[in-house]
Amino acid sequence: MDVLVSKGDGSSLLNKPMRIKRIVQASSATAERSLTVKVRTTFFEGRNCADSLVSDIYDSGASAITIHGRSQQQCYSKFAGFDYTNQCA
Numbered sequence: 001m002d003v004l005v006s007k008g009d010g011s012s013l014l015n016k017p018m019r020i021k022r023i024v025q026a027s028s029a030t031a032e033r034s035l036t037v038k039v040r041t042t043f044f045e046g047r048n049c050a051d052s053l054v055s056d057i058y059d060s061g062a063s064a065i066t067i068h069g070r071s072q073q074q075c076y077s078k079f080a081g082f083d084y085t086n087q088c089a
Contacts, residue, residue, distance in 0.1 A: 014042060017053055021060045028061025038066040041084055051088045 013020050020039075028035045037057050042048045050067050057065055067085045 014040065014049055014053075017049075017056065020053060021056050024057055024060035024062050034063035035061060036064045036066065037062045038068060040068040040070060048084055050084075054088055 013023070024035065024037060039050050039053060039057075041050050054065060054067075067088050069082055069085050
């Protein structure tokens, strides 16, 4: 996971919303099945951004979005922000 992030992929894309949009558009245009997208709440703890991405991801062609309730910095530790993920829904 750290290798992907260090190369600008994975959750580091949260810092580049236009790139996420282009990736989803290109993927949905060529996919033969429904496209689903998983994002974290944010890259940096305390700076939630997933709510601002949800509409763009859907408008770009995704059929469903899963939001991981933690930031990249939290990884899989600390409490997941379920209130925030519910707000995004």
